[in-house]
Amino acid sequence: MNKIYKEPPNNDINKINIDKNLVEIAGLHSYKHLISKSKFEVNGTEYLVLHTHYNDPTGLDALTVRNEVTKEISIAYVGTDAAAENGRQDLLTDVQLLSDLTLPQLEAAEEYLNKINERFKDQGGVSSVTGNSLGGPLANYAVRNRPDIKSVTLNPALFPKGVMDPDKSYDNITNYFTNYDVLTGTLIALDLDSRIPGKRYDISTGIPQTGEGFNILKNNHTGYIEDGKYEIGQPGTPGHGYIYDEADAHIMTSIWTGEPLYSGHSDRIDINRDNLNLLAEALAGDVLTRLTQAQEYLTHSEEIAQHEGDRYAERLNRLQMVFEDSFENLIGNPLFIGITTTSHRLTSEIDHLISLVNMAENASRSLNGVLNSPPVELVEHLFNRSISVESIFGQARSQLLEFKGEIASLTGFLQNILHKEIPELFSGGRETFEDLLVNDMLEHYKIIDYNTAKLNSNIAEFQSQVAKLGENFGERDASLSASISSGASVQHTVAMPKKNEYVLEASDHMLIGMKMKEVILEGSFESFKGASHGLLLPLLGSLTGLAFAIENTLEIISAQIKGAMNIALSGTVPGKIISIFSDFDDKIRSYVSSALEPIDELAATIEGLRDGLTRLTIGFPALLESFKPYINAAIFDSTGYANIHLYNVSAIAIHKEMELLFDDIVYQLSHQKGKSIEALCEISKRLKNNMIQLRQQVDRVTL
Incomplete structure (x- = not known):
């Protein structure tokens, strides 16, 4: 192991x-x-x-x-x-x-x-x-x-x-x-x-x-x-x-006594050469090993955050695709596939529907030609009634063109959603395209890296100062022993450890910690939902109303065509006489069929479009709610987010343990005689405070 x-x-x-x-x-x-x-x-x-x-x-x-x-x-x-x-x-x-x-x-x-x-x-x-x-x-x-x-x-x-x-x-x-x-x-x-x-x-x-x-x-x-x-x-x-x-x-136990440090400080010791050497060994050994491990954890966390930043375009594209797929699947009509692009199928389909109106209109003109033939004029004379189905086709064509325009507006709305509203999801609802969480995390990690390096230098210098002071204590003891033997006065002096400043850099990033992701998500989602509802629902209402109007117009056209046929073939005496001497019935039925077939196809298509628009109107709020988890994952990959948490809580655990250890070091170095020990104590206090500051900064990027 x-x-x-x-x-x-x-x-x-x-x-x-x-x-x-x-x-x-x-x-x-x-x-x-x-x-x-x-x-x-x-x-x-x-x-x-x-x-x-x-x-x-x-x-x-x-x-x-x-x-x-x-x-x-x-x-x-x-x-x-x-x-x-x-x-x-x-x-x-x-x-x-x-x-x-x-x-x-x-x-x-x-x-x-x-x-x-x-x-x-x-x-x-x-x-x-x-x-x-x-x-x-x-x-x-x-x-x-x-x-x-x-x-x-x-x-x-x-x-x-x-x-x-x-x-x-x-x-x-x-x-x-x-x-x-x-x-x-x-x-x-x-x-x-x-x-x-x-x-x-x-x-x-x-x-x-x-x-x-x-x-x-x-x-x-x-x-x-x-x-x-x-x-x-x-x-x-x-x-x-x-x-x-x-x-x-x-x-965590005392470097000197092995006592657990959880219920207070360890028993007081004398700061002598041996105990200074023990401290120096611990600083170069277990303390360095543990802090190096914490630094490795943080390096891995930063790698994950950097990877998220590198794949911003991928995260954005995936979110856009999820919205497109969800939108199209909710409508459930293949004619809406690709509705987010200007060259989508529905535009050409509406052009086809207009051509069906033209076909029906042409068939109706031919039907009128038969209906206005002399035998029918005789019928009109007898019944004092005019038969014409041409006037209403202009209204159907106009409604379809208006429907096409509204579909273009829907496409414009969706393009706005995909290329403006969805990118803004990463910036907490701000009108800016910024990968806010990832960018803020990376800037914060830069400061953590800088402070970690400075803390390591601080500890390395402290270890060197402790080791040198231990050597000085040993040299002093040897000098004292020699002076006692020779009777000469003691000349040895103990060098004073330098109190170099190691000031860590403050960070104005991740000020609310990893709650920032939740804040971005909620702010983004509410803004996205408001914009979507505010723009889409009026569009859907207009399109659905137009679909109903077109269906009503088609029903009128169908009724008039069928009514014309019924009058012409009503079974009246003149009609029966005419039919005996001509193929009048067959011509009427043929032209009526030619006029009704495109109308029926058009009506079925419009009904399908209206059903899809109705489903979208009813289901869009639920679609938005189901879209929210995808936004959450896109802001920062859920697995990567969890792994950063695992690494960082492990690093924080080590930092807390080192703080506990240095608290005992400060305690043992305090109230000792000698200015050199007092200087070491002051250095250890500053070092501990830097450890606390660094740990608090790491805590900001930890759940």
């Missing part, structure tokens, strides 16, 4: 700082079903498995290990393992922890501690226990009456009701809660965490819930992930990288 965290190469620290090792054993190694006499490594320290206890009828699984550097013996209680031989007992115990029952597995955990403590008493007995999940209450229960034995747990389950003594502080028990663990989060929400004895320290590790589902929940609970890292993105894509997720790396 490639761990990014390594203990300083100092055995004294390794001996003191056991919390990190116990957390890793509980969350990682205890689940590996290790066998007796096997060895494994934790933070550069070798551990030997002295004894294992598996397949207990109560479901208890535990192992005893020895730190081969300190020779301290620890017991690790295995957490819930449903796949184990008696794993069902684990699940039963998990449920029963909510009750006030006396649980066999808890009793078995205490019995195992007593057994191992007796067995290895010649080696000092058991000094500590640990456990994750169900292993937490097992470990805590076993030492609840043993203040001489330390318990360190990770995301522990609770005690059964009534087990905790309200008058005891359980100072020997330390529980680490990770911020994305569902179990401890639920316990806190239900106010049940009060049934977990001892101290509680919150550490920032884990991955916010994503589409990974159960695996992420499990890893967040155990504090560890396969290979120690979580992959973000795909190889070769912008922002691809890894988040290193190991709970022990996020436990």
Whole structure:
């Protein structure tokens, strides 16, 4: 496993700082079903498995290990393992922890501690226990009456009701809660965490819930992930990288004493050569490693933001295509396909409809020629009635031309939507074409980059100053020793560290943080919706009204043509006489058919167009609402946005941990004798303040 965290190469620290090792054993190694006499490594320290206890009828699984550097013996209680031989007992115990029952597995955990403590008493007995999940209450229960034995747990389950003594502080028990663990989060929400004895320290590790589902929940609970890292993105894509997720790396302890720094400062130490050297080693080692990791996370975030900027045209084009497709699909009439372009099919179709009017009109003229023949004039004379169908065709043609003009207006409206309103969606409703969120993020990241480089220089100089002061202290001690031996006066002076200014650049970008995306979305959408409704609905009303008018005109034309035929072929005596001596009936029916066929086709087409316009009128508000998620994704890709969040929360976690560490450094350097130490203290204060400023800037680009 490639761990990014390594203990300083100092055995004294390794001996003191056991919390990190116990957390890793509980969350990682205890689940590996290790066998007796096997060895494994934790933070550069070798551990030997002295004894294992598996397949207990109560479901208890535990192992005893020895730190081969300190020779301290620890017991690790295995957490819930449903796949184990008696794993069902684990699940039963998990449920029963909510009750006030006396649980066999808890009793078995205490019995195992007593057994191992007796067995290895010649080696000092058991000094500590640990456990994750169900292993937490097992470990805590076993030492609840043993203040001489330390318990360190990770995301522990609770005690059964009534087990905790309200008058005891359980100072020997330390529980680490990770911020994305569902179990401890639920316990806190239900106010049940009060049934977990001892101290509680919150550490920032884990991955916010994503589409990974159960695996992420499990890893967040155990504090560890396969290979120690979580992959973000795909190889070769912008922002691809890894988040290193190991709970022990996020436990902040004193550089000098190994004490956890969550409940206050570490015990006071003397600032001497050795302790200055320890500080210099830590600054060049773990501090640099951790801050370099945070910087790598931020670099990946910036790559994602830059990639979004580079694909602005693609995001815009996709949004335009989605709107076009949604608009055309809602109408549901193939004649509207391509309506957003000036050369769309509907324009030529209307020209075809006008040609149908012309065809019907020509057929009607031929019909009039027959109707005005001498036999019919005889009929007109008899009935005193004139038959003509030509006058109304001009009205139909005029209405179709007006409809064509309104369709052109609709196309103009859509082009305005596509090429003005949709680009403005990226600028929060402003009348400007600007990729506002991405541009602001990139400008902010430039400042973060600059400040990160300046902070790194600040730390490097501080480390050098600490190391040199340590050397000076050593030289002073040597000079003092020599002067005592020779009787000569001490000539050595300690150099004063320079208080160079490292002022970070302020940023006026991302002032409302990542809420900016929501603000842009809401502002853009409301503006877009208002403009769309305000312009489209009157157009749709006009087009629908025209369609109805054209249909009415066509019905009148059809009725007049059919009426003419009915009069001519009414079955009157003169008509019957005429039909006997001519093909009058056949001519009438032929011309009527020629006139009605184009009218019927035209009427069917107009009806289809009107139905589509009606669907669009009714469904357009819903279309806009369904379009909103696409706007959200176009402003900034949802996956990239989430990945920036993952990277940045991990970077912020490291920054907060370093702030905690430097707070202790400032504390230890304060109230010390000597102007050189006072100067170092002042430098460390400024450094800590710069860390806080940088972390706050990163927080602006984090959800």
